[in-house]
């Protein structure tokens with residue numbers, strides 16, 4: 001066992017940890033990045049084969065780096081993004097110590113922090129947690145004890161990898177809808193348990209949804225400006241897919257498209273009951289609520305077009321057609337339908353068993369404001385809506401990384417311009 005002493009330890013070499021490392025390097029701040037796998041580990045081992053980013057390539061900006069490839073409006077595949085991260089780390093010789101899992105983080109006697117890995121101990125004055133916004137996949141009640149083959153979305157690879165037969169997919173945000181679509185195209189019978197989700201057309205008035213989110217200031221909105229921070233942090237991911245090729249049914253992947261493809265849409269999964277899956281009778285209300293949220297955002301876009309005088313520069317407003325879901329069963333016998341597999345895309349729960357410092361809230365999430373925790377010297381980056389709406393996106397990490405590094409190296413918390421509080425709409 002070796003003991004190392006260093007000024008700063010960053011835990012995690014995803015894009016957020018690397019953004020911090022790039023800025024620490026720029027400030028000449030001594031540090032290491034401890035990573036249980038390699039650079040971009042989750043993009044290498046926890047994404048399905050066909051996944052493309054939801055965010056267009058122009059939204060792939062990190063400190064000192066931005067996308068310069070041939071198609072800024074396209075969507076990088078997971079492996080292309082992984083290679084970008086590897087090149088980014090190499091560009092400033094990021095001091096990544098790979099194959100090193102942090103097993104505990106606690107206060108040491110000399111006012112520093114002690115981090116135990118499998119073999120070594122690291123002592124540091126500052127620690128930045130960059131272990132990602134996702135903890136452990138949420139497993140709905142009953143599934144953990146069933147004899148079904150349960151595959152969380154971060155373990156799903158492709159349709160061929162699953163046991164034969166039908167599949168129950170739980171969750172209808174970006175991951176659940178993409179996986180349900182892929183399985184249905186592969187000829188599987190698919191039942192989709194639809195929970196809370198945010199419907200969004202890929203393009204509106206000719207421009208990408210993310211272009212509008214940025215243009216209308218939605219991505220820069222800070223947590224100080226929203227009416228209810230807890231609600232804002234629980235917002236579901238947008239029901240989008242990043243497809244580079246024109247698609248025969250258009251590029252939207254919504255419940256209407258899945259219904260056309262033969263996916264059986266049900267309400268929220270309630271549990272398993274004697275070989276059957278039971279669902280809430282809430283599909284119509286969930287769909288209506290997702291549509292309302294989408295239209296509120298599209299209203300914001302239309303107002304922006306008028307106010308900014310863009311009417312002649314973008315296409316006329318054509319809203320996505322209303323989808324009225326067909327009557328949904330509340331009980332589906334699994335075996336008689338040939339369903340032996342469940343793919344879970346129902347979100348994640350915080351999971352920091354190795355953090356032995358009073359920085360977690362009752363749910364186990366890191367309590368922070370602008371990346372500073374209750375324990376001076378301990379910081380976090382990459383959390384959902386950490387400070388800005390885009391904090392959990394690749395493109396947003398640079399802002400939080402700058403705040404954290406400014407405070408860590410100079411004790412300064414950069415100003416964030418307060419704007420009017422607004423209701424959340426997409």
Ligand SMILES: Cc1cc2nc3c(=O)[nH]c(=O)nc-3n(C[C@H](O)[C@H](O)[C@H](O)COP(=O)(O)OP(=O)(O)OC[C@H]3O[C@@H](n4cnc5c(N)ncnc54)[C@H](O)[C@@H]3O)c2cc1C
Pocket residue numbers: 011012013014015016017034035036037038039040041042043047051052053054055100101102103130131132133134175354381382383392393394395
């Ligand atoms: C399916 C999916 C698609 C997404 N698509 C997009 C998209 O299109 N655009 C977008 O902007 N965002 C997207 N996101 C959201 C977000 O950008 C990713 O979740 C991103 O991986 C988060 O980056 P991160 O650096 O914060 O964390 P991660 O990428 O999760 O990196 C954390 C790192 O910490 C390491 N680690 C964890 N625990 C320890 C430990 N104890 N010791 C040492 N190392 C540890 C992990 O191995 C990992 O490498 C997507 C997320 C998912 C799940």
